[in-house]
Amino acid sequence: MYIFTxxxxxxxxxxxxxxxxxxxxxxxAATTIYGLRLFGSYLDAKIFLNxxxxxxxIGFLLSLTLENLFR
Known part of the structure; x- marks a missing residue:
């Protein structure tokens, strides 16, 4: 199915x-993102990256599994 691909x-x-x-x-990276003012704090930027x-x-592995399951 193309949607899984x-x-x-x-x-x-x-x-x-x-x-x-x-x-x-x-x-x-979190310091850089925070420096660009994309997040309110350094911790928010780090949590976003994590x-x-x-x-x-997880999404990649799930999509790969579903694609092979419905092939």
Whole structure:
């Protein structure tokens, strides 16, 4: 089903995006994001990066599983 393929690709792209921040170091990335005034505090930026990373990884694995299940 194409919907699972599209969602898998979207989650893969977001995993790469968040992985870029983890590669730089989550503290440095959170400081950078907070410096751009995208979040109200450093802790909010760090929580966003942590949650975004986990959601993208779990979403990718779930999409991959569902795609193979309904093939």
């Amino acid at each position: 599209i969602s898998r690709l979207a989650f893969a792209a977001s995993t790469v995006f968040f992985g870029f921040f983890w590669g730089r170091g989550v503290e440095l 949650r975004g990373t986990w959601i993208s990884i």
